[in-house]
Amino acid sequence: MSNRKIQMPREVYIDPGIINDTADICKSLHLDKKILIVTGSHTYDIGAVPVIESLEKADIDCDVIKVDKASFESISEVEELITPDTTVLGIGGGKVIDVAKLSSYNQGVYFVSMPTTASHDGIVSPLASIKNPNSSTSAKAHSPIAVIADTEIIAQSPFRLLSAGCADLISNFTAIKDWKLAHRLKNAPFSESAASLSIMSAHLITDNVSNIKPNLEASARIVMKSLFSGGMAISIAGTSRPASGSEHLFSHALDKILDKPALHGEQCGIGTILMMYLHDGDWRAIKNSLKAVQAPTTASEIGIAEEDIIEALMVAHKIRPERYTILGDNGISKEAAYELAYKTGVI
C-alpha cells in the first residue's frame, strides 16, 4: 500500500454556536458510543462544559480528562482511557488538540478537533507537534474525522491567541522560501499545490489585517478559515514543510532554551522577521503585518532576553538537520546573529 495518502477531515463546521450541536454531529457520524473529552484547565469551562451538556441531553456516554502539557506522559494517560468504541474530542488550544490527535491515532480510534481558539495551524492537520528526545520531526498522526470550530467561543478567546494564530500563518512566507531553497539545493520533495495553498492562507491574513479585531465573530472566522486552508496545505504535503521552516526552527530552539517560552505563533512570527531578512526578502512588510494584527515583533514584547534570542539563532539549524533551510548546515555566527537581531529591531 502506498505511503503517500492525503488525509482530510470528513466534515468541517466553522460557525457561531456550533458547539451546542456536538451531540447531533457525533450521532450523524455514528460516533456516539463513547466519547472521551480531552481538554485543559481553562478550556474545560469554556468548551468542555457545553459539550458535556449537549452529550448528556442526547444520552451519550462521556468521560473527561484534563491535560496541562503536550507530552508523551499526557498521551499515555489519555490512551489508558481509550477503548475500541471511543471517539476522542480534543477541546482546547494546540497543546490539547495535539494530545487528543496523537493518543487517538495510537489507539486507532476517531478524533474530533474542537478548537476553543485560533492560535496555531495544527487544528486540521494530520501531524502532532510533539517531539520526543530521539526525534526532531512532528509526530505522524491522523486528520480529525470532523472539525467543530465555534467562532463565537474563538472570538471571545484572548486576542493574544488569535494574533498568535495569524503569526503562525504569516510564517508560511519564510517556510515556503526555505522549502523552495531545499528543493533547489538538496532536491527535497516539493509540492507546488501545497506551497500555493500555504501562501494563499498567509495572504488571507496579510490582505485582511484591518478586518482582524478583538471580540468579533467575523474576525475569528477569517483566522479560522485561514488556519483551515493552511492545515490543508500540510495535509497535501504530508509534512509540515509548507508551514514550518527556519522561523519554526528558531521557535523550537527557544522552546528548548526557555523554561517559560512565549506562545508558539508569537515566537514563529518574530522568527519570520529574522529569517525573511536572511532571505533578503521584505522583512519590513512582515513586521508591519504582525503589528497590524497586534502580534509581537520584539524580544522585549514577549519577555525574552537578548542572549536567549542570540542563542536560539545560533542553535536553530541543529534542531532538525534533515530539513534544509536558509540557516544552512552550519547555522550563523554569534556576530551575524547579533547583527540580524539588531538590524531587524528584534533586540
Ligand SMILES: NC(=O)C1=CN([C@@H]2O[C@H](COP(=O)(O)OP(=O)(O)OC[C@H]3O[C@@H](n4cnc5c(N)ncnc54)[C@H](OP(=O)(O)O)[C@@H]3O)[C@@H](O)[C@H]2O)C=CC1
Ligand atoms: N500539530 C501541529 O501541526 C501544530 C501544533 N502546535 C502545537 O500547539 C501548541 C501551541 O498551541 P497554543 O494554542 O498556542 O498553546 P496552548 O494550547 O498551550 O494554549 C495556550 C493557552 O490558551 C488557553 N486557551 C485556549 N483557548 C482558550 C479560550 N477560549 N479562552 C481562554 N484561554 C484559552 C489554554 O488553556 P488550557 O490551559 O485550558 O489549555 C492555554 O492556557 C504547542 O504545543 C505547539 O507545538 C502548533 C502548531 C502546529
Ligand SMILES: O=C(CO)COP(=O)(O)O
Ligand atoms: O507549527 C507547525 C506548523 O505551523 C508544525 O511544525 P513543526 O513540524 O515544526 O512542529
Ligand SMILES: [Zn+2]
Ligand atoms: Zn507553527
